[in-house]
Amino acid sequence: MTHIATRLSVVKPSASMAVSQAAKDLAATGVDVIDLGLGEPDFAAPAHVTEIAFAEARANRMLYTASLGTPDLRRAVCEKFRRENGLEYSVDEIAVANGAKQIIFNALMATVDEGDELILPAPYFVSYPEMAKLFGGVPVTPACPAESGFRLTPEVLEAAITPRTRWLFLNMPGNPSGAVYSRAQLEALGAVLDRHPQVMILSDEIYEHITFDGRAFVSVGAACPQLRDRTLIVNGVSKAYAMTGWRVGYAAGPRDLIKAMATVQSQSCTSVSAPAQRAAQAALEGPQDEVQSFREAFERRRNMVVEGIRQINALTLDPPEGAFYAYIGCAALIGAHTPSGTVLEDDVAVAKYLLDVAHVAAVPGTAYGLSPYFRISTATSEAELSEAVSRIARAVAQLDR
Numbered sequence: 280m281t282h283i284a285t286r287l288s289v290v291k292p293s294a295s296m297a298v299s300q301a302a303k304d305l306a307a308t309g310v311d312v313i314d315l316g317l318g319e320p321d322f323a324a325p326a327h328v329t330e331i332a333f334a335e336a337r338a339n340r341m342l343y344t345a346s347l348g349t350p351d352l353r354r355a356v357c358e359k360f361r362r363e364n365g366l367e368y369s370v371d372e373i374a375v376a377n378g379a380k381q382i383i384f385n386a387l388m389a390t391v392d393e394g395d396e397l398i399l400p401a402p403y404f405v406s407y408p409e410m411a412k413l414f415g416g417v418p419v420t421p422a423c424p425a426e427s428g429f430r431l432t433p434e435v436l437e438a439a440i441t442p443r444t445r446w447l448f449l450n451m452p453g454n455p456s457g458a459v460y461s462r463a464q465l466e467a468l469g470a471v472l473d474r475h476p477q478v479m480i481l482s483d484e485i486y487e488h489i490t491f492d493g494r495a496f497v498s499v500g501a502a503c504p505q506l507r508d509r510t511l512i513v514n515g516v517s518k519a520y521a522m523t524g525w526r527v528g529y530a531a532g533p534r535d536l537i538k539a540m541a542t543v544q545s546q547s548c549t550s551v552s553a554p555a556q557r558a559a560q561a562a563l564e565g566p567q568d569e570v571q572s573f574r575e576a577f578e579r580r581r582n583m584v585v586e587g588i589r590q591i592n593a594l595t596l597d598p599p600e601g602a603f604y605a606y607i608g609c610a611a612l613i614g615a616h617t618p619s620g621t622v623l624e625d626d627v628a629v630a631k632y633l634l635d636v637a638h639v640a641a642v643p644g645t646a647y648g649l650s651p652y653f654r655i656s657t658a659t660s661e662a663e664l665s666e667a668v669s670r671i672a673r674a675v676a677q678l679d680r
């Protein structure tokens with residue numbers, strides 16, 4: 280007999296967390312493992328941000344706050360959207376939650392009914408389909424292959440929409456692909472959505488500040504203003520300010536949706552912790568130079584990884600346009616024999632081989648809905664990345680293809 284609710288039977292735990300755990304288990308046996316599983320900046324949060332959280336705690340400003348966030352933080356979020364995206368939102372159109380993930384969770388709990396379809400262009404962030412299923416939603420995952428830059432095209436979008444479509448998710452720069460959409464590409468998707476008023480748009484812009492080669496970031500909100508009353512723009516401080524563990528995410532969207540999300544939040548976690556909110560406010564309002572230096576570091580690492588992986592004949596990698604991952608194509612490895620005689624049947628086997636033989640933890644493409652690939656995070660030091668690429672090259676050279 281099980282005590283676990285049936286709704287959980289269809290939900291998988293996070294694949295990147297699982298890879299990281301496997302890496303930790305192997306490291307605990309004394310093996311020198313390079314863990315490129317989780318996407319977490321290795322920088323410290325800006326010093327002034329940490330200081331202000333200490334000051335809040337010392338002043339004992341540690342009480343519950345308004346469910347959707349302190350008015351000061353929500354005003355800082357409005358100002359961020361105005362300054363960086365040219366978007367006008369008022370405080371009652373802003374929600375704050377424990378990370379972008381909880382924002383998405385709240386939004387789906389507030390809107391998804393049994394059988395509703397969610398279009399999640401693949402490759403997608405691992406948590407999207409699992410959250411959708413938790414609420415009885417049906418993930419629809421059209422493939423967006425490397426040939427289309429891992430981007431959703433208007434034709435593919437049109438074909439995926441049905442009368443049951445509740446949400447379209449966009450994520451730019453994308454995890455795992457790094458894909459960024461231009462204004463024209465977003466406008467073209469917006470023109471399709473104009474014809475389907477039942478579809479809401481969730482734009483996950485958490486990697487907004489990490490774009491490369493001088494590429495401009497255009498928010499869905501700016502490219503498709505006509506969709507404003509059905510667009511939820513999701514963002515947060517985790518990636519831009521190296522504040523993953525502070526757990527502060529935020530969103531701008533239509534008032535009725537924000538209000539429904541407030542109900543969910545007030546009956547679950549109540550609010551984000553008060554000093555974390557104060558810290559996030561300081562991050563948004565303070566100097567932005569560290570955001571820029573993080574971005575530059577990620578671009579250097581991206582260049583290094585692209586150069587290294589391209590030396591390995593059997594692997595493919597177009598330069599990611601943003602975020603801090605490399606989504607590496609490994610079609611030429613499928614069917615290869617390992618030195619111990621096993622056959623690499625799929626990208627799960629490739630990732631396992633890399634962990635076992637190269638001692639590099641990578642997440643198989645299966646987790647992101649587009650195979651055969653594996654994802655490595657580039658949010659680690661250049662020395663570690665360079666060693667990881669050399670190890671991958673040696674492990675691939677040992678295969679019989």
Ligand SMILES: Cc1ncc(COP(=O)(O)O)c(C=O)c1O
Pocket residue numbers: 318377378379380381404450453454483485514515516517523526527528
């Ligand atoms: C696309 C995407 N959205 C959201 C998140 C989670 O962000 P947060 O730390 O704000 O919950 C991640 C983290 O890896 C991500 O890659």
